[in-house]
Amino acid sequence: MIEIENVRKSFGPLEVLKGINLTVAKGEVLTVIGGSASGKSTLLTCINGLEPIDSGRILVDGVEVHAKSTDLNRLRQKIGIVFQQWNAFPHLTVLENVMLAQLKVQKRSRAEAEAEAVRQLNHVGLAEKLSVYPSRLSGGQQQRMAIARALAMSPDYMLFDEVTSALDPQLVGEVLDTLRMLASEGMTMICVTHEMKFAREVSDRVAFFHKGVMAEIAPPEQLFGAPRDPELQTFLAATH
Amino acid sequence: MFDTALTANDLILLARGAGMTLVVTAISVFFGTILGIVFGVLRYQVGPWWAAPMTFVLDIFRSIPLLIQLVLANAFVTTVLGWRVSGFSVACGVLSLYTAAYCSEIVRGGIEAVPQTLRRAARSLGMTWGQDMRHIALPLATRVALPSWIGLALGVMKDSALVYIVQVVELLKSTQILITRLQEPLFLLMICGLFYFVISFPIARLGGYLEKRWSHD
Numbered sequence: 001m002i003e004i005e006n007v008r009k010s011f012g013p014l015e016v017l018k019g020i021n022l023t024v025a026k027g028e029v030l031t032v033i034g035g036s037a038s039g040k041s042t043l044l045t046c047i048n049g050l051e052p053i054d055s056g057r058i059l060v061d062g063v064e065v066h067a068k069s070t071d072l073n074r075l076r077q078k079i080g081i082v083f084q085q086w087n088a089f090p091h092l093t094v095l096e097n098v099m100l101a102q103l104k105v106q107k108r109s110r111a112e113a114e115a116e117a118v119r120q121l122n123h124v125g126l127a128e129k130l131s132v133y134p135s136r137l138s139g140g141q142q143q144r145m146a147i148a149r150a151l152a153m154s155p156d157y158m159l160f161d162e163v164t165s166a167l168d169p170q171l172v173g174e175v176l177d178t179l180r181m182l183a184s185e186g187m188t189m190i191c192v193t194h195e196m197k198f199a200r201e202v203s204d205r206v207a208f209f210h211k212g213v214m215a216e217i218a219p220p221e222q223l224f225g226a227p228r229d230p231e232l233q234t235f236l237a238a239t240h
Numbered sequence: 241m242f243d244t245a246l247t248a249n250d251l252i253l254l255a256r257g258a259g260m261t262l263v264v265t266a267i268s269v270f271f272g273t274i275l276g277i278v279f280g281v282l283r284y285q286v287g288p289w290w291a292a293p294m295t296f297v298l299d300i301f302r303s304i305p306l307l308i309q310l311v312l313a314n315a316f317v318t319t320v321l322g323w324r325v326s327g328f329s330v331a332c333g334v335l336s337l338y339t340a341a342y343c344s345e346i347v348r349g350g351i352e353a354v355p356q357t358l359r360r361a362a363r364s365l366g367m368t369w370g371q372d373m374r375h376i377a378l379p380l381a382t383r384v385a386l387p388s389w390i391g392l393a394l395g396v397m398k399d400s401a402l403v404y405i406v407q408v409v410e411l412l413k414s415t416q417i418l419i420t421r422l423q424e425p426l427f428l429l430m431i432c433g434l435f436y437f438v439i440s441f442p443i444a445r446l447g448g449y450l451e452k453r454w455s456h457d
């Protein structure tokens with residue numbers, strides 16, 4: 001379970017998260033929508049401790065992320081994250097990309113790591129690309145590789161930050177299909193997305209962020225069907 | 241083809257000089273690169289307050305002519321500290337620091353060129369700062385920095401000619417000794433240049449080889 005309690009976060013004078021309260025249960029798929037600069041990415045990077053927070057707290061399975069005593073490198077193995085930018089390590093092959101953290105962080109044997117990498121790459125449909133370098137992959141393939149790389153750590157949670165928004169339109173589908181597959185397998189997920197159709201389909205709940213505040217959170221039928229927050233109404237009107 | 245008084249023994253003298261140039265260069269580039277990586281990473285990592293004094297000290301090594309550094313360092317070590325060290329050690333020490341000063345700049349630039357997003361991705365997989373450096377940041381920085389580093393290594397090889405000032409007989413000094421004796425400057429300088437070329441060429445080629453190996457496009 002991810003528990004976010006009254007989290008505030010500023011970059012200098014700019015308050016980006018203004019007291020966020022949110023609980024994501026095991027197995028839940030939460031999508032986060034909202035305008036640019038509303039704090040969506042920042043929230044995700046706070047959850048895995050890449051960014052510090054100013055006040056409040058975030059608990060992942062009861063462990064306080066920003067407590068001094070928390071071993072972040074260990075906690076992060078539980079929380080996979082995939083970013084908007086394609087973050088393939090360009091000097092490693094696809095297989096090596098997916099093996100590296102398994103070898104160095106989890107200290108798995110080469111054989112184990114390779115077997116797991118092959119399994120995950122198979123899962124996201126990249127079985128044919130094992131020995132290829134990332135520069136030879138399309139954006140969609142790179143994103144699927146990044147997903148496999150995160151999944152190979154056997155995380156309990158997956159965070160996705162607009163993983164399709166840097167892709168050509170015809171490649172969006174294959175990545176969304178991968179996310180749908182994960183959702184159907186019961187993975188606990190937080191997906192920041194601009195794909196409203198996708199959000200409607202896969203989410204258990206949808207959260208709408210506006211200027212650092214979670215203005216509304218509800219199951220998709222309700223949030224899309226009968227939005228109450230006026231900003232959300234404007235936002236939805238603009239995206240349809 | 242030439243009418244020359246150059247003997248086989250003289251050639252051996254030149255080869256010894258070339259060997260000395262190679263050894264001084266190799267040692268200096270080796271230690272200078274290690275130090276350069278340490279300083280480069282530190283300067284990137286510690287923040288402006290600590291980086292500023294470090295940069296200042298390194299700038300001293302970069303801006304004072306090497307010849308002056310050698311003479312001063314030699315005088316300082318032998319007379320002020322009273323150590324009994326060879327000119328060779330002084331030469332290697334000074335050239336290593338000189339190399340480190342330039343190398344740290346190259347390393348810092350290389351690390352800065354690695355996209356921050358890649359390093360975040362590495363950390364978010366649970367990698368420590370050190371693992372990120374070792375497996376992601378430095379390998380990628382190396383690819384960026386390689387051409388400048390090759391340039392530096394070749395430059396140090398040529399600059400190493402200045403160590404004659406602390407009584408180290410390297411290639412150029414050996415050549416000068418022969419010129420004084422045989423009075424055939426042009427011919428001898430040509431041979432000297434050839435020696436320099438022969439020992440530089442592999443380093444220059446190494447760059448091309450690695451660049452090719454590392455490009456996966």
Ligand SMILES: Nc1ncnc2c1ncn2[C@@H]1O[C@H](COP(=O)(O)OP(=O)(O)OP(=O)(O)O)[C@@H](O)[C@H]1O
Pocket residue numbers: 011014016034035036037038039040041042043
């Ligand atoms: N490292 C940083 N330093 C300073 N300001 C930052 C930093 N990261 C984000 N910000 C600022 O914080 C605000 C919120 O950014 P964030 O990336 O969380 O928004 P977002 O909701 O993800 O937007 P988008 O939909 O454009 O991705 C923005 O104004 C951004 O400029």
Ligand SMILES: [Mg+2]
Pocket residue numbers: 040041042161162
């Ligand atoms: Mg964002």
